[in-house]
Amino acid sequence: MTLQRTPLFDFHVAHGGRMVDFAGWEMPVQYRSILDEHKAVRRAAGLFDVSHMGEVDVRGADASAFLQRIVTNDLSKMTPGRIVYSPMCYPGGGVVDDLLIYKRGDADYFLCINAGNIGKDLDWIAEQSVSLRKPCGSRYDVTIANRSAECALLAIQGPRALEIAQSLTPGFALGSIKYYHFAENVDVAGVRCIASRTGYTGEDGFEFYHDPSAAPKLVEALLAAGAPSGLELAGLGARDSLRLEAGFPLYGHEITADISPLTAGLDWTVKLKKEGGFVGCESLAAELAAREHGDTSLRKVIFFKTGDRRIVRAGAAVLDASGAKIGDVLSGTLSPVLNEAIGSALVPRRLADAALFTDIRGAKIALQPVKPPFVQPKK
């Protein structure tokens, strides 16, 4: 299989990016040091190419009602310019993908989806648009268009992200965009962007959607404007450790086709009472009822730290006090801020508060439960 490249491939190589295969894309895992890039984001700012992410337009008279049916969160209170995070589930409650839903208007939305799920998501959404019916029995009037190839995406994240981006945006007050809101046709360094106050690091910042042909110009301008303030280029390695420190789930780890949003602790994204129901509603309602009844077969995603620098890696076994395997580590890294190993694990819900351990090369390491985020962002 040929790996796909973003419009910034040459830029990454020129800046020393170590290119790796990520979900079929040739992406920089790091430029200089994952730990240094991570710390730069927490201290000042980091600049990430996330053009591999997918963008999908959902338009039509029934766009609102259709999206409301296929995601678990409630979109009914969205006004134009708002963004909502939501899982999209299978009927059994497992997760197809987690996504950002951008509302331009009642008949005009776009979705930002995970790079590795673009094909699967498009197929799933198209299938739902055919199989689901409105209460009156007719089909949803909706058109779905993959815009991924027409969208480059740069994320600037960190306590100094706003001031750096603002220095290139004289015609628009970026600070007027609230968290999980966006503005269209914002001119950043002469590049027309959708400016989205979102990110995957736990820090303040923006994600700028723009035409791929303008990506080299925008990235150079942001890098030049930010370097004096301590902005650094950051790769996917830092993106992963930042999101884990922030306690954000990553599809394929904390949420999967086999791990529901309720199991993952994303209860706030599951609106069982929203009008009209949604795909997965019955299964998720049953899971919640089982939880209330103390069903011992349920599982739970927990987050942990260890007080030790040895990294507990995804796939490692979670052990009980007797050494018996009771679960699996889903994600693990060294927290560059806490200077200890952190991670997430899937364990039986009834044992979530029990003493949990893992084995690293014969050493028994205690997993200490933590309610994320591990690190509070600077306000």
Next chain:
Amino acid sequence: MSNIPQDLKYAQSHEWLRLGADGIATIGITDYAQGSLGDITYVQLPKAGASLKAGESFGVVESVKAASDLYAPVAGTVVEVNAALDASPELVNQSPFAGGWMLKLKVADAADTASLLAADAYAKHTA
């Protein structure tokens, strides 16, 4: 382009060795190895007194990306390990041939070092 000092001997598994006149060899991993591993977060080393066979795993170096075994380039007895790496494993990244050294080994037979690679051969190995 990684740094390959002329005066050292090298193992195919990316350890370097400097043999002193006293028969004690200092051992670490190369600049190429630390660069490939990326940020080193933990170094697990044996205790002084441990006896190692040539090619035997003597420890583990962990980076954010992976954990990798370390191999003894020659047989010998560990006389000292670099305790500074406990608190500062990043020394291996910053200074692989000096502050980032790992072991001092009383070499069983100095002639064994003849089988290791010279700098130019190691350069070809990593090219």
